[in-house]
Amino acid sequence: MQKYNLLQLIRFLIVLGALFTVYLIFVHTFKFIYPILLTCILSLLIHPLVVFFESKFKFPRPLAITVVMLGLFLFFVGIVLLIITEVYQGTAFLAVQIPEYIQTFVLFLESFFNTNILPLYEKIISFFHSLDEQQQATIQSYIRSFTDFITSTGTDMLQNSLAKIPEILAVVPGSLTTLTFILLATFMMTNDLENIKRIASRMLPEKTRQSTNQLFHYIKLAVTGYLRAQLFLIFISACLILTGLLILRVEHALTIALIAAAVDLIPYLGTGIIFIPWIIYLYAVADYSLTIGITVLYMIVIISRQILEPKILSSNIGIHPLIVLTTMFVGIQLWGIAGLLVAPIFTVLGNAIYQAGIFQALWNFIRG
Structure with a gap:
């Protein structure tokens, strides 16, 4: 009985170790294998449409794949163009209205400042001058520390943001290359999907x-x-x-x-x-x-x-x-x-x- 329980524990640890190994491999290799995963997903998604064109219209498989991929591409382009057209008309309207909105908002800020901020500022200055020199020096020290913190934080954020711009621009060629790879690989995988299934079945x-x-x-x-x-x-x-x-x-x-x-x-x-x-x-x-x-x-x-x-x-x-x-x-x-x-x-x-x-x-x- 104890031997049987020990074997169960060993098999459980084997399963747990295998799952943990797969998890580690997936996490550390995801940035390299995600184009392949996307290719597999896209290929499986468009495969039923390819089969439909093959059986219904007697298209050769490469032509059916081309028609499906091109049709989906044109569909998404059409949706994007429709959105752009509608947004263009809306932005043309906003281009006329936004200056008026900005002017109204600026007037609101000016009124809010004169009504609320300025009297509060005057009260704070009056209270500040009523304090003795040591208290004034302490407050000034706190204010200086706070402004230094804001300045250093803002500077660091700006430097980090500017430093990321070359990284973002460097991603663009890689993204285009990845997209090209995914499209070509999707075409080739869909074209040979049945052969891939047969090979995997034999193995x-x-x-x-x-x-x-x-x-x-x-x-x-x-x-x-x-x-x-x-x-x-x-x-x-x-x-x-x-x-x-x-x-x-x-x-x-x-x-x-x-x-x-x-x-x-x-x-x-x-x-x-x-x-x-x-x-x-x-x-x-x-x-x-x-x-x-x-x-x-x-x-x-x-x-x-x-x-x-x-x-x-x-x-x-x-x-x-x-x-x-x-x-x-x-x-x-x-x-x-x-x-x-x-x-x-x-x-x-x-x-x-x-x-x-x-x-x-x-x-x-x-x-x-």
Whole structure:
């Protein structure tokens, strides 16, 4: 009995060590292998479309791949051009209005300074001169230390920012090279995908091959479901914003809604990039009715997304909403705001691994 338990412990440590090794390899090699991973994902995603063109229109495989990749490229270019056209019309309007907005905001700041800051400054100066010389010297010392700290901090931030500019510019050629590699590799991998599958099938044992096929199948379903859910959430946010802006009679509502939908893709920040400065400005210029309206609209968008996200994710990736909500809460506790992005990904992959029976296979191995 003790020998059996010892063998179970050894097998458990083997599994744990293997998983930890895979994790370390993935973390330290991710910056080198992520183009290959993206290539595999893109190839698997466009493969059904390629097969459709092959079977429906009798296209040769290279031509079908070219048509699919070119069609997707033109589709995204068309979407970008539509957004640019609408944004151009909106910015042409804003180019006329912004000087007036800036002038109004400057007048507000001037009035606020004369009404609130200047009297407070005069009171502080009067109080300062009523102190004795030692107290004045102490206060001046504190002020000098504070200003020195602000100056040094600002200088360091500026130097670090300027120092990063060459690094950012150096990334651009590498990014173009990586993008070119991904596109060419996607074409070649999709062209030979069936051969790659056959070679992998011959190399792997039957049981491993079945588990691997199931794993890739569920990962594909989970990834496509996750992307579909995110796009649907962005579409809902854009519709809510457009409807709210039309009700509030805001000009160029479609432009603002499209920009908001685009920035909603940015993790952590999302539509707050647009709404928070806008609300502050409206309050500053005393447009209180529109301030309340935009604030309510922003809160509706945020709350609806937080309520709908677990439900939509669960319906698209096949996980109970409570599990999605729990993993998002745990993700926030572990990684902060980044957990909102990381937790669903781990949930998707974990569910795919579970559906493929990998956990059961590892448990069977440990039990012997």
